[in-house]
Amino acid sequence: MTRKSISRIRYTLGEAVKKPAHVVRDTVEQTSDLLASSGELTFGKGLIGTIIALALGALCLLGVIAFHFPEYLTTPELRRQYSVDFLRQAMLVALLIAGGLSLANIILGFFRKLNLLAFALVISAVALGGSRVPVGNFPDHTPYIGLDWFILDLLGSTLIFIAIEKLLPLRKGQPVFRPEWQTDLKHFAVNHFLVGLILLTVNFVIHHGFGWMVQHDFQLAVQQIGFVPQLLLCILVADLSQYWTHRAYHEIPFLWKFHAVHHSAKSMDWLAGSRQHVLEVIATRVLVMTPLFVVGFSEAVVNAYIIIVGFQAVLNHANVGIPWGPLKYLIVTPDFHHWHHSSDDEAIDRNYAAHYAFLDYLFGTAVKADRRLPDKYGVVGDYMPDGFIAQQAFPFRAKPEG
Template sequence: MVSQYFDLGTLLLVALVFVSLEGLIPLRSGQKRLRAHWLNDVVFLLVNGVVVKLGLVVALTLVLTALQGAMPAALRAAVAGQPLWLQVIEAFVVADTGFYLAHRAFHASPFLWRFHAIHHSIEEMDWLAGHRVHPVDQILTKTASLAPLFMLGFSEMAIFVWGVAYQWQSVLIHANIRLDFGPLKWVLASPRFHHWHHANEQEAYDKNFAGQLPFLDAIGGTLFMPDRMPSRYGVDEPVPQRYDQQLVYPLRAAAQAAAPAAPSAGEASG
């Protein structure tokens, strides 16, 4: 869900790799390549990157300015002085903890959920599905991931490595690919792990919030990975399926929820 890390050439490579994998080892072999609403998700892929980049710069600037000096200089120097490989490992944990908390908040808050429901409106999972994210959703969750990395003093290279790894993994976990990582499924998020997050089955609601590290869900009591795969995806609420309508849906839904109920015929006549 972070296409802002990729240029057009890399996005074409991502498409080639995952379209090929979905053809070779599909999770659902009967699913059409051009499934319902695929073109809408291409619009998200191509348009969201610019919007999210701008929003992310503004959000990070505000957060980092407000919290300037919150981290001791000695701590920042200690983090920056570590070997790159260690910084990358720590960056995964720090960033995904921020993502986990923000993601969980988007499910817990009715107002935030209306933005996140756009992503959950996907009814057929594939490599394009991860790009259907409302810009507000993506800006806030990415700020929650990136702000702690900058505040703690992680090097630009460590943040870059984490960002590229996150992008590839984000595409993978939404893909129509039969892959669960074996014993590593408890450490690294797989399609099996994240497909359950999208499942429209009551026992899977509000589960598997991590983007990369399932053990965070184990710690938070939200891990759910049974031996079977979900039977259906999506949400029951009537989320529109066109890009422009999806952009305004959260505000329209919030306005409708806040509007006073119309009086019944009996109340009106009385």
């Protein structure tokens, strides 16, 4: 590092110390402007590095906090699978990347106040223990929020799906930070943070409301089926439930008010599928998981199904264009599901399936169009307000639409 670079860092840090109120105000304003913006990112101007530094710095700080309070901030099902050493190494790498990028941008004069914030997040994470926070024994049955699930899924989804969307775009030129991404990120965060409450509610309703339907001899027979055919059957049972639940959301006006939140996204990408009303998330999980519980699929099969549905739910909303060939008539693809989100006339109340596209052809609800992609997305009339809170309140204030 040159003497001039060191002088720049000292000057920037010195200004922050001498004028803390001014620096804080400007940093808050710049951060607010960044979070409110949308559009294409360009290389060579420091913005991409600044965003990566801010995101990694914030996620590392959240991760350190989760290390301190694992019984309340981590998901029991996930922490049983963790390699703590691997997580520590990953956090150390992320801290180094965030710290290095923020310092480099400060030296180069790119978005200095924002990078000062990113560097402060890194320093805060390190001061709280960083990757060395000790994790002792703790109770396993405490109430929790899924902070770890939010961090891991956000990192995994962005790394995988943004790369795929850029390499194989369905709609070329659509930016990563398209309009209303902020609203969908809030849906993503809340639905992940509430994972504990949602799972607790779903499990309670299923086990106490539908336990009488269980026939153990039948369940034992199902579990004797081989893993692959049992998994395919599990997906079919889940998708049949999903199909009719989804169709009810569209055809019953009261239910549509909740489901319209999901359909209000005007752009389709990996994050758009997160836009859902919390009550719809709970209701759909109950109605889809109950048949799986009653039929009695093995735990390994249900776990595999959960992984598949999580991946496919993101993929089907993603801005990904892949030539699927004849498979498009068998399984749900992004092309197929994008039509479901369209407000074009021929797309209304069509393509309900979540996994097996042939269900829509079987029940006569598949889209019939002479082009590959729809013209526009969203609800007809564009009446849905923007913003997470407004969308959660919408079903209780609005008259049925569409």
